Structure formats: C-alpha cells, structure tokens
Amino acid sequence: MTSPLRLGIAGIGTVGVGVIRIVQRHADLLAARCGRPIQITAVSARDRSRDRGVRLGEYAWEDDAVALARRDDVDVFVELIGGDDGPAKAAVEAAIAAGKDVVTANKALLAHHGQALAEAAEGAGGVLRFEAAVAGGIPCIKVLTESLAGNEITRVMGVMNGTCNYILTRMESAGLTYDAVFQEASDLGYLEADPTLDVGGIDAGHKLALLASIAFGTKVDFGAVKLEGIERISIDDINRAADMGFRVKLLGVAQMTGRGLEARMQPCLVPAASPLGQLEGPMNMVVLEGDSVGQIVLRGAGAGEGPTASAVMSDVVEIARGQRLPTFGQPASGLATPRPAEANTPAPYYLRMVLKDRPGALAKIAACLGAEGISIDRMRQYDHAEGSAPVLIVTHKAMRSGLDAAIAAMAGTDVLESEPVALRIEDV
Amino acid sequence: MTSPLRLGIAGIGTVGVGVIRIVQRHADLLAARCGRPIQITAVSARDRSRDRGVRLGEYAWEDDAVALARRDDVDVFVELIGGDDGPAKAAVEAAIAAGKDVVTANKALLAHHGQALAEAAEGAGGVLRFEAAVAGGIPCIKVLTESLAGNEITRVMGVMNGTCNYILTRMESAGLTYDAVFQEASDLGYLEADPTLDVGGIDAGHKLALLASIAFGTKVDFGAVKLEGIERISIDDINRAADMGFRVKLLGVAQMTGRGLEARMQPCLVPAASPLGQLEGPMNMVVLEGDSVGQIVLRGAGAGEGPTASAVMSDVVEIARGQRLPTFGQPASGLATPRPAEANTPAPYYLRMVLKDRPGALAKIAACLGAEGISIDRMRQYDHAEGSAPVLIVTHKAMRSGLDAAIAAMAGTDVLESEPVALRIEDV
CATH class of the missing domain: 3.30.360.10 (Dihydrodipicolinate Reductase; domain 2)
Structure with missing residues (x-):
C-alpha cells in the first residue's frame, strides 16, 4: 500500500490552512510514518480570491463542496466547513455516498446527525473519523x-x-x-x-x-x-x-x-x-x-490552527495506515438507544442567594432545605448593606430534584431578593 | 474477520492476572468493540500450584514460555515475564519466529533489544506492541x-x-x-x-x-x-x-x-x-x-494490576481490530541511528552546597562560577552552626558543561564541606 492517499479539503479557514501547512511541511515525515505519501488533490471554499497565506495553486479548486466530495481523485473528504446542516452535511453525505472516507472537525454536525452519518458510512464501507471535533488537539x-x-x-x-x-x-x-x-x-x-x-x-x-x-x-x-x-x-x-x-x-x-x-x-x-x-x-x-x-x-489546547489541524491529521494518518474503525468504536447499527436519566446523582451543592435583611429570613431558607431532607454542611452570611444579606450555603450530598424543590419552596417565602444560584460540587 | 483472537499469556503475576480478569469479565464488551471474540487459550508461569485468585483451569498450561510462544492455537503472545534477558527474550524471539504477534509490558527487554526484536517482527510480518511498557495505564x-x-x-x-x-x-x-x-x-x-x-x-x-x-x-x-x-x-x-x-x-x-x-x-x-x-x-x-x-x-497511574492490564488490552484490541503498526511507528529497518548529544541545552540551575564557615568562602565559590561565565540569579545563606554554612544558589541560564567545570574548580578551593548538589530547573 504505497500509493498516495489523496485528500480533498472543504473549508479553508483557520483549521483548513493548518492542515494544508502540515501536509506541505511534513511530506517526508508523513510518508515515513504512513508508509505512503499523503497528498492534497483538491480544495474548496467560498472565496477563491482571498489570500490565506498558504500555497493553493497546485490543487484543483471546486466552488462547491459537494462536487469536491465526488471527485475521482479524492480518497478522503476532509470537512472543515462547520455547521450542523447546509453545505457541510450535504457534502459529507455526498462523500459517503461516493464511497469516500471522511474526516471532519464538525461537532455540531455529528452531535445532530452522527448516528445517521455513521450508519451510512459503515454501510458504504467507508470510515468517518472526528478526532478534531472534540477538545481540539487533545486525542x-x-x-x-x-x-x-x-x-x-x-x-x-x-x-x-x-x-x-x-x-x-x-x-x-x-x-x-x-x-x-x-x-x-x-x-x-x-x-x-x-x-x-x-x-x-x-x-x-x-x-x-x-x-x-x-x-x-x-x-x-x-x-x-x-x-x-x-x-x-x-x-x-x-x-x-x-x-x-x-x-x-x-x-x-x-x-x-x-x-x-x-x-x-x-x-x-x-x-x-x-x-x-x-x-x-x-x-x-x-x-x-x-x-x-x-x-x-x-x-x-482545545482550539486553534495547529492543535486542531494536528487532530485532523491524526485521523488522516489513521486512514493512510489502513486502520478502519467504526465511527463510535463499534458498528453504529448495533449501538444501544440511550435511556436518558435525570441529572440526579447525589452531590454536595453550593447555593448562593441574597436574602432580605429581616428577622427569621435565614430560618425560613433552612426550613425549606430541611423539608427536602437536605442538611447544611457550611453556611456563611457576608457583610451586607442596603437591607439585603448575601448568604452562602454548602449542603451535604443531595439530589438535584430535592434541591430544586427546596428552591421552589424558597420562592414562596418572600425572603429572597433574587433567584438563588445553585452549583453542583463535583467529585473529581 | 470474526474468528476469535487467541492469546497465550506468559507470566501470571499482577499484570497477567489483571489481563485474565479483563478478558473474562468483559468478553461481550470486547467482542462488540473488536468485531470478534478475544480468547485466552494457554498460559504459562513458573509455579502452577499457586492460587492467583483467578480461574485458570479452562486454559492449557505450559511450564515453558517458549513452548507457549510456539503453540498453534496462539495468535498473540503476551509477554508479562519481565527482565531484559532470559526467558522473556527467548520466548518473544520464539513467538516472532513462529509468526505470532507479540504484546509485551517489558521496558527493559525493549530498551536493550527493541531494535533487533522490532526488525525481526517486521521481517516476519508480525507486530510487536508495548503500550504497557511505558507509564502503565497512560496511553x-x-x-x-x-x-x-x-x-x-x-x-x-x-x-x-x-x-x-x-x-x-x-x-x-x-x-x-x-x-x-x-x-x-x-x-x-x-x-x-x-x-x-x-x-x-x-x-x-x-x-x-x-x-x-x-x-x-x-x-x-x-x-x-x-x-x-x-x-x-x-x-x-x-x-x-x-x-x-x-x-x-x-x-x-x-x-x-x-x-x-x-x-x-x-x-x-x-x-x-x-x-x-x-x-x-x-x-x-x-x-x-x-x-x-x-x-x-x-x-x-503508572503501575498496578488494573492500569497496566488496561494498556496490555489496548494493544490486544488493536491487533484484534486488524490495526498493524510498525513497533516504533515507522519500519524499524529505516530508523535513523541517533547521534547522542551531551545533555547541554542551557537552563538555570539550582546549586546547594555546604561551605566551611570562614571569611571569603562565598567569594571563592562565586569566582568559580564567574570564571565559567555563569551568573547568579539568587543566592541565600541559611542559618548555620558548627562551623559550616549551607548556601543555595540559583544561576541564570548556563550550560551543564560549564557548571560541571565550575563545580570541579570549587573542589580545588578547599571551602566546600561536601560535593555540591546541582539540579537543572526545567522549563516545562
């Protein structure tokens, strides 16, 4: 397998430029690591005339990403257009239908249409990879x-x-x-x-x-x-x-x-x-x-030209080396339908509120928590002025549902100046 | 490619037990992720009678790791014996010669013989993987x-x-x-x-x-x-x-x-x-x-049963999925011969020494540094007793070679109580 792997790159913004720079700068390194050269054959973007600070003259140009996706001289369609619909989706679908492998950095597209796209790619014998879509350069x-x-x-x-x-x-x-x-x-x-x-x-x-x-x-x-x-x-x-x-x-x-x-x-x-x-x-x-x-x-780094392009190239190299994984690690058709659960694992909570500065206000708040079985770990009342009292409460472990009920009850006590801020304290 | 991948595991210590536990506990998960079952067919270790807290009865037993490596019912030889020579090396060589793929956690073996083993494996069409050899569970x-x-x-x-x-x-x-x-x-x-x-x-x-x-x-x-x-x-x-x-x-x-x-x-x-x-x-x-x-x-975690076994399984899954990479990321025969350089990139250094408590001692030390062109960023003399003075110096960026020359010169001044400790301050 020493024939070149031919890329078509759609979208020549920050990340696209980064990918082109890597392919141009590290041609020898990539060939040594992949056992075959990696080439760009064609690119597409909205504006052909803009100077992007990178050599593009040696590549074929397509105005239309879908046309790029269907070119015979493209093995891997690299989608760097962005957006969960429109040209990115149409072009990825066209690439899959044309039997191409696809590499994308598009989290919105995959979050909304990942299941259908993965099933289509796997059905067509193609791979769909997306390392750059999550956390930039982090693999x-x-x-x-x-x-x-x-x-x-x-x-x-x-x-x-x-x-x-x-x-x-x-x-x-x-x-x-x-x-x-x-x-x-x-x-x-x-x-x-x-x-x-x-x-x-x-x-x-x-x-x-x-x-x-x-x-x-x-x-x-x-x-x-x-x-x-x-x-x-x-x-x-x-x-x-x-x-x-x-x-x-x-x-x-x-x-x-x-x-x-x-x-x-x-x-x-x-x-x-x-x-x-x-x-x-x-x-x-x-x-x-x-x-x-x-x-x-x-x-x-979670973003930026270099880190995101590095992640795109990780997928390209994977394909060049002949590694062909299902999009989500196992065949998409066999993935289970998730049963979404309320976010309700118990945790301590941080609760910040501003109370009206009147006798018994704090007792009413504490009673609302107590009624839901939520006990208080720490409480502080801060310096205050103008008739209002900032209060901070850290609870022991509680369910979010109970906390929400307590906050709803607090609203009925008429001692809150504004809606409380509740933040989960995560055990990391 | 739905036939089982058959493992032969040599060495049933902490890590070997961990690998066996994963294969037994996660058979379904592994089959879904690899597209084929992963099985253990045979094992070997020094002491057959020891209770290791894990089921072994279903596997063939070999007293000799080399015999295990050559078994027809083993696709991947998993070397968890350890040591840079002796039975580990003999068994890995036998496995490669018999056309098996090899997964090892043995850093000493690879640090000393990795080049020869990688060339042998690649020449025989096998792969040799070693994720668990470096930093345990960290991929x-x-x-x-x-x-x-x-x-x-x-x-x-x-x-x-x-x-x-x-x-x-x-x-x-x-x-x-x-x-x-x-x-x-x-x-x-x-x-x-x-x-x-x-x-x-x-x-x-x-x-x-x-x-x-x-x-x-x-x-x-x-x-x-x-x-x-x-x-x-x-x-x-x-x-x-x-x-x-x-x-x-x-x-x-x-x-x-x-x-x-x-x-x-x-x-x-x-x-x-x-x-x-x-x-x-x-x-x-x-x-x-x-x-x-x-x-x-x-x-x-850099060690321990679970993390190290997780890394071993990463290699096993890679092979089960048909991913076949050269040991060091490109063909071993094409790796360059490194030109080792003295560790001499400039850096600030921390220098701790104990001086004899006599007039001019510090000046002599400073002169030794100055003679090598090393300037002092910070210096502290600590409380002292019994005629000796602990001194701490942080230099500006210096070459290690110059610092070593300065330290050698200090030894000739007769003001040192003991050999100085010099630590590089790394720019991380």
Missing part, C-alpha cells in the same frame, strides 16, 4: 475508543470549551465581572458568531454527546444532555468558591447510572488543587475513568 | 505514534517512575528524610527487587529511550540516556526548592538538538504550579510537545 477520541477499549467506562468528564474556561479563570485572576470579561473575549475573537454556542454550553454539550456515545456504546443523543451555561456566574461566585478551596468550571459529565445515561454540561465547583481546578485560560481537559485504568487525564 | 505510546503523527515532535518529558515520585512527594508532605521514605516505600512493596532500577532512574530511563525512538524516528539507544538517580536528594533540597516555588521530580527529557539527540533522566526542579509540579504520589505524567499540537499532558 480523546482515540484514547477513549482504542486505548481504553479493555475498560468498562464509568465516567467521562471534560472542560471542552476554551472560551468559557478563559472567561471563568480570567474573572478570578483579574477580579473582573462576567460582563467585562465576556466583552474582552469578544474583542479577542474568542467567541462564536452566536456566543450562546460557547457561554450557553451548547458547543461543549455537542462534544460531551459524542464522548458519551463511544464511552457507553449508545447512539449520539445531544437532546439528552442537560445544558446550563455560565451566564449567571458572578464574580461573587468565583470569589466565594475560591475562599472555600474551589474553582468554577463549565464541566461536562457523562456517566451510566442504574436509572440510565446521565449527561450534563453545567457550571460546577471542583477542588482548586485538582487537575481540573488547575486548568487555566483557554485550555481544555478531558478526564476518562474506566474500571481497570482508573482515571486518565488529558490536557491540551 | 502515551499510542498518542505519540498515532495521535501526534502529523507533528514534528520537539520534546518529550515524563515522570515515569511512580516509586520515585512517591518518595519525593512524601518527603515534602511528611517532612521525612530520603532514607526514612525509602524504607517506607520498601515496606509498602513499591521498590523493585533491585531498588537501583527505581531510585537510580534506570527503569524510567528505559521508558524514555522507547519514547525517544518513536518521537524522533531513531533506533532505541538506552546507552545514550544520561541517568542520574534521586539518592542524593535531601529533605533540604525538597524544602528549599519549595521555598522558591519549585518541586523536585525525577524527570525524563528527550529533545532533538542541532548537536544530536539529548536524552536525560535526572532529578529536576519544575514550577510547583505546573502540571508536572502538581503530580503527587505514585502517579505518572507524560508531556508530549509537537510543532502543531503544542503541549499535550497525559496523567494517570
């Missing part, structure tokens, strides 16, 4: 699918949106409000065109849905991921969590419980001294737990 | 060989001997001397029969030599790894490093320089807040750096 798809294949996976966790991690760690280090750092992130170009994809947890939720599918042998079910964004995290939360030895992270957790598959992407408190707690800036971290291996922690 | 071989295959690797680093990391972190947390914690580790059964393999850096050096071969496409050359153990690290070093925001780690570093391949396994100072600095107890960490991906950090 979590390969590690989970291959390195931990001898394990029953017990839990997967991850900080998988670098922008959110940047915002949360920058709030703490600079003592800035959420709004101020959000603006900063926007000015730095860190945010998606629709920032809800980042700060609403949607982008990271897509990634968690893909990891959960491999981990638990279930069909991708993005709708089953409980999503909660970081928009309500205040500098007070950051500071008070830090006082108690915690950091706030937008953390995804998926685990199989007796009740079904629990998957949630939400702001959580983690110990400041843990690997997750130590993660600063726009970095990503994926934590994989298996019954034999224990805990494996993977840390790296 | 560093697969990540380096496959996930980072699009990168020129610029540096690999690792804390890869859990016993040494246990000793160094326990000295700090408990304030105990090296000798006291060494005894503790011995009592806990953490030490090899010959403890020099651990504390002398040999075991970790074997692992670094294997990583370097994959990273830089060079033949395994254990002799080129500069080894320095942790035996001379005192509780004073631990405490003084901590005072300055550092931790002492037995750290392996391999990097390609203009002078050749630099590989060293030695105690180093790393920032206490870095992932390497944060690594506690018997854990392992591997840090891989590539020109596109940047830095990838992998953390997990």
